[in-house]
Amino acid sequence: MSAPSPETDRTDLPAESDGFVRGLSQAIGGPIGEHAARPEARTDRFWTPQRIVLALVCLTLAFSWVQKSPCQDGDWQKNIQYTRYCYTDVLALYYAEGLNEGKVPYRDHPVEYPVATGYFMGALGLPVHALGERYPQINQGRWFYNANALVLSILAVASAAMLLALRRPRPWDAAIFALSPILLVTATVNWDFLAIGLAMFGLYAWARRWPLVAGLLLGLGGAAKLWPLFILGPLLVLALRSRRVQAFLLALGGAVFAWLATNLPVAILYRTSWTRFFELNETRPIDWGTLWYIGRYLDGKWNTDGDRGPFQWLSDHIPTLNALTLVLTIVACLAIGLLCLLAPRRPRLAQLAFLVVAAFLIFSKVWSQQYVLWLLPLIVLARPRWGAIIAWTVAEIGYFAAFYAELLGAGGKPVIPEGTFVLASSLRLITVAVLCGLVVREIWRPELDVVRRTYDDDPDGGVIDGAPDAAWVASLRRFFHVTPAAGSSSPASPTPAAVGGS
Template sequence: MPSPTRLTSPSRGEEPAALATGIIGGPVGRFAAIGRRGWTYAAAMLSALASVLVALGVLQKNHCVREGWGSPGALWHACYSDLPVGSGGPKGGTPWSSGGAGNTQPVLTAILDWIVKQLTPGGSALGTQQVYFAIGTVIIALLIALTTIATASMLRSTPWLAAHVALSPVLITAALVSFDVLGVALATVGMALWARRHPAAAGVCLGAAVMARTNPLVLLGAITLIALRDGTRGPLARCLTGAAAAIVVCFGVAYAWGGDPLAPYRGWWHQAAGYGSPGYLLTAAHHPLPATSLSIIAVLGWVVAFLLGVYLTGRPVERTQLAPLALTMLVIVLLTGKSMSVQSCLWVLPLMALAALRWREHLLWAGAEIVYFVMTWMYIAGPSNTAKALPAAAYSFFLLIRLIAYVGIAWASWETSQDLERDPATPADR
């Protein structure tokens, strides 16, 4: 058996991991039998530890849990969440009823919001919000566990790399802001099924993920480019067919339910620059771009991402791997989008794990992400108390630092992914 490395045993090869293991006994021992219990043991342990991060997220939002999610208190305490907003309005109806999430959210996210709403008993406004948030928290914890397990299943000889999903500090701040993790989980399961050579099922999961958020289209694009390069057109056709079928079924369910599944996308076209996007820098400087111009830039961002993907997969010098390719394409799409919410960070976690990013780079990125998280709420809450507000110039500074951090992890993924080729503990079929 090869000696432990940072891929098989991060606490032996990375100082941040070694320091973190101090609370549970320290780094793995010199004569430890690495990998004897299999990847499922690591997946189970990491899934359990991820629930601790979610619990810390509840603690971080303690003020809102006790007092409610109303403004400006939820903003000043940085505990705002979209989840309790879904508890408002009458029960019953459909996700596309008046005020339903289907008017602003993709199909599966809207349906999940509606289901949780039906499970939430009536009562006072605060009590209803608290129960809705509690149910949503349990669902999110389970989805993060599923994402962790799916990631570890793609890293069977190096499963502890899935800690990039389960133990990322950004889970504390961002995981409970919305149901974004539904799309993350479905997309990660789809990638895992593709890696285990189940293309049709992979396509179904990735198509369903697109019906929760649009970001998984980037993963489908990266998989397509890699498959075309490798000549695996048969499996690719089954994957794309499965994805198309899932999307058609979701749209069909929405239309049969009397909804309009295209409403969120039409609304997006007319949307102004949102928090976190480079376009918002001009808004903060009182020179906002028209919504149509921002939409065109966002579409061009997708085009640039795919053209770069074509170039990177076509290089004869080096065999491009899926994780750094998908991460780079995703970062381009995020940075050229009309908004980049505080929970956007959740989408990159599985790809960081698959690219074997070092914890040093992860923690630097997470630090920028968490600082930006706090500053965002201080800036948004500004109108309620200008004396305490974060100035627009300061917010723009932290926004730029965050954007640079995303470029940094995309760049680092190309360097660190080379460890998978050089490391003797990495399986050949990875």
């Protein structure tokens, strides 16, 4: 991993490096003074920044368990799962997928998720069912939820540990993850932390220059939820720019092997069950809160003469919508790839990974509430600035509340106007787009990147970290009439970062 710059190898303090936190610190006397005892000066204390962050993660997850507790018995009378904001797919699908009857995923019942998630469900659900058969007095749903909550929480803590390992001189960056209300309300809504944990381990393995292990972990993550495979795209472009294609090919081979080894047994033995996930994604209509949902609502408002707008037309032509979302996502990824090649300094892996996953969500026809967890660790690695992330978090929590109100209104008695839900959806979309814009700005102006203030190059880059650019990159920039800023083209020379900003 990239070594910290010699003059900045001490622990980063947000009150010094982050303008938003520095402003807040004025309420308690301002940033730490020059002669104060700093965290790295004490070697005998137990509560190091890393342990504080891990304790905060555990505390947030404990509150998350309490927040979901009204729903754990499965007695969802009077829409308690929505009025208490405690709905979780984990409990609902224990019954919907037949796990409460001892059905083996894919063999006895087609599961709507990729196979690694199905394996995970079965590995916890079947023992709970067997226990319930032996002790009929236990509430199987509660036991299943709690077993999943425990394992998913362990994966969340492990993800925080990976953030800390990737940012050793910047441990307080991981506090953005640890204290996030997003983590509080969505940690156990679904099984997303299985994929997140594997993806974070994969990024750490790549940073440690273990490309094959990184590929295996990303492939396993992609077998749980497809998005960890998207990280291979940024790895490819960075490898091309740095002439480290061999390492990328090792990662790609590991990812393909892991994905095939996980999927082939089910695909061969239970093909109909295996294809259900893909069929559902092909046929699903426009989902709540997406770009297309917002567009369909605006079409209805603007076309008062009875004409159908383009978004309304797309809602009735799902194959065309599928093709359009795919094309837009591919175009966005190509633009991100071109940005990577033309940037004055080679972008950091986390920056590109965040942009790719965010682009997928922005143009997707499905944006479930828990998908926000995909972005949380990536934005911490890509742009650990508290101000903009807090604004995004407020928008996400606002959407969370509006979404549950909309679900309550689906029973026939509206709770909030439809326009209010569309506004909340729009704010979520806009804040994610703003985060993308800020990341793009720091790629194009690397002197604004606070992570580069601490590290020489890219702490997540692995074999790419510190490598010189291929000669053809300069030719490509000349072709596009792009001239790098003075002193910004060498990955080995740190660039001073501005400390202000959000």
